[in-house]
Amino acid sequence: MTVASTVLWGVAHIAAERRKSGVALMAAYVLMLAGVLTMFTAFSVNLLSLAVQPRWMTVLTVALVVIALAWITVIVWSFLLVRPPRSDLVGRALTTTLTIALCALVLAPTAYATRLAYVSRDVVNTLFSPGDSTAPVLAHDPWNGAERVNFLLLGGDSAPGRPGVRTDSMTVASVAVDSGATVLFGLPRNLERVPLPKGPARDRFPWGFAGTGADTPGLLNEIYQYGEDHPEVVPGVPKGRRGAELIKETIGGILGIPVHFHAMVDMKGFAEIVDAMGGVRVSIKEPIVYGKYREGVLPAGTRKLSGQEALWYGRSRTDSDDYVRMGRQKCLLNAVAKQADPITVLNSFERLAAATKRAISTDLPQDLLPAAIDLSQRVKDARIRSLNFVPPLVNTASPDWHFIRRTVREALREQDRPRRALAGPRGPSAGHDAPVSLDATCR
Template identity: 40%
Template sequence: MFRRAVTLLLLTLVAPGSAQLLVGHRGVGRVALKVAGGVVGLAVTLALLGLVSPGTLVGLLANPAVLRVVHATLIVLAVAWVALFIDAWRLGVPLALRQRQRLVSTIVTVVLATVAMSAVLTSSHYVTVARQSLSTIFAGTEPKDPYAGRYNILLLGADAGPGRVGLRPDSITLVSVEETSGRTAMFSFPRNLQRVRFPAGTVMHRQFPDGFSCGDDCLLNSIYTWATDHKELFPGVDDPGIEATKDAIRGLTGLTVHYYALIDMAGFEELVDAVGGITIDVGRDVPITGPGGVHRGTIKAGRQHMDGYTALWFARSRAGTSDYDRMARQRCVLGAMLDQLDPATVALKFRQIAGAGQRIVSTDIPASKLGAFVDLALKARNHPIVSVQFVPPLIKPARPDFDLIKEKVREAIEVATTPDESETPSTGTTASGGSSTSGSSADPAKSTGAGTPASGESGERDGIDTLGSACAVSRD
């Protein structure tokens, strides 16, 4: 009888309802088994859907209404499962057992019921975290169609550190992704770009018809602060700084900016730690400095696995280097995150990633577009990321050649759209998208002008290079 009692409890853990079907209320057992089978079948179906069409799965699970239903259903299932354990304990006829056996049977019931309920309620909690994160981060309400077959997304790395007035986006990158293939072109702009022009008809064009020109205070990264300080000029606009920066990039490139994503660099450290760090082959030593330029340490050249603190300094350090080198390193960090943030990492670190994301990421991408963008991201991993840095000697930040900028943008998109031999898989270490670096560490300083690779590196084409020429991204 003791073996029978324990067996009924184990059956309830493996196949809820089977104990009742064997020796108890058969009607309840049949219903419970059907529900359990349906849950398992649904989980298998979703897993297969994730393998076949990850974007469809993400689009489904990004729906707040679906997540609410899943959350409520999991709570009901947890309660019902505990009730089945209690009933299975009763069916074991504990009063007919010896005292010690009755105690063991009761302990086994409590342990198994606790384990089962904890697993289901933890899943329910993750669903709640996902719903809250999605509604907080992806708060956009206006889905936008691609322009000329491409989505153009503005990535901003902002820093409101000590001694700085207002939030200023020091890292400014436009990512242009082809809707059908995922082929990507990335354009990086220096924060100190001057005389930026705005499209006709915009608020900023009316204020600065001859360009954003007032000396060293009118830099590209100051547009955000200026518009924020003059929000009365932008009636009905939630974030004037973002609106003005989008207009500036449209004026520079001629490309419609569909969405933006802003990362607070002060919180970037937390996000990198949440994903377990990133691995990068550093081209040369990068100093870590404190207030007043005090040397605190060095990120050594070579293959380094970086935690959040180290990755943040690798991306933002200016000591002994230039803004343009820093831009190259920031592209390395973006590439590392894209290459190493796999589904397994997301699943294992989900709560940490979601928590960090809520605190440091803001965007106008609506949750309804997440499925499509996941598909695009997966497609983008199969192609080189063509990259252009608008830095000297290609342009002079104080007096940029705007026609040249637009010409280089057109050329890069043409290169990104046209398949060539650079997409051939390489046996060397690859950066995001597969651009070969021949397994060696590339020096960020070599990626100058339009990002021309050093002599002998692959990926060069008419002054345009792939992300791999700035550094090498390593997968652990």
């Protein structure tokens, strides 16, 4: 009877002729199950959005604790109604043990879910600043009318022999709000004479960023650290955010599109994230030598890479160059995005959370997280294309900035063409060059 009451509240009460109590418990149990099933079916799309809102995670934690305590109360109450008589010592011992085990069976998943809720809330509060957006967030349109949202993805690397952080990987992901269709624009680290944003930065380098000496020859990957080290070129921005703000405005100017948010991943931390996922599967076209001293080779073919192998897959320049490496980095980003499914994330949640806190920094505010989660689900189901501004398309020593901006416009127009064709013409396109060709990312 106690086991049956654990599965369906009220069974033991009815057996003990407590009919009113039994029926009331059954009704409460059915209503609770109906509520849970409704949440996981009708509102399943919104569950991930709720998971990144600390307030809702607190509500969920309290609700889980209340349900668990109610369930345990029903189990103990049922046992007390139907337990063996005092004279049956063996029966009492066995059924008491069984009751304790049933209570633990109910409590264990609740404790696990509560732990996940706590970890999730901690990650959100650590990575994302509350109320940090520069424009008001509207409930009906969190992106404030924007057709595309542009995210700057930075891979930061540091070495014992040089000061600061170099952003050796720089990619802007331009995401269509309605469809999730994405274009990745890759910029090489060695672009020279990069025009800086108007204001103090442009005043200091009117002919493009030139560095500060022999150790900083004036490449694009030095601008992040330069902004951190020179607050006067990014006035009014606090320490820790100056470099990101300067590189966002700089790359936005290069591409001719606004960069709304950024996320920077520490290269070593990226390896931890891949390991927490259980590895990432990629297709390797040609063998890749990895390791500082050529310790190994990643053979050609489709295979699952560990975090360290994925790191070298994205970083290795042995027998290749920066531009081949940039192409592999796009493949790696695409593979991680596609393979980070909910089951994988849930199974490794705590390891992923710990690695994420150590490896990632971003300026995406908390109040936009639900919209970002919703957008990410569209990205997973949409085509991701890429365009790298590397030789021979551009001359890194003397880039044609007008050409780059024009090419970006064409790339976005080509990505949007099927969608716009369905919506009907929006006006003449005279004066534009022929559409650029976008590379499909790796599978």
